[in-house]
Amino acid sequence: xxxxxxxxxxxxxxxxxxxxxxxxxxxxxxxxxxxxxxxxxxxxxxxxxxxxxxxxxxxxxxxxxxxx
Numbered sequence: 001x002x003x004x005x006x007x008x009x010x011x012x013x014x015x016x017x018x019x020x021x022x023x024x025x026x027x028x029x030x031x032x033x034x035x036x037x038x039x040x041x042x043x044x045x046x047x048x049x050x051x052x053x054x055x056x057x058x059x060x061x062x063x064x065x066x067x068x
Contacts, residue, residue: 002008017031027035037049 013027013031017027018025019028020026033050033053037046037053041049
């Protein structure tokens with residue numbers, strides 16, 4: 001039985017959103033950041049939240065960073 005507080009979201013990941021660390025497939029930092037911001041903002045405009053997080057973790061703002 002599922003807990004009613006559980007929000008389950010299952011999406012297909014693109015190959016470029018996955019990396020392998022110690023033999024375990026995980027989402028890239030960019031993909032994870034995008035997912036967390038999207039969940040936090042509940043579908044609202046995420047530009048300000050992404051900008052704030054990139055300021056906090058400037059190493060994520062490398063060329064080619066994508067938030068899809």
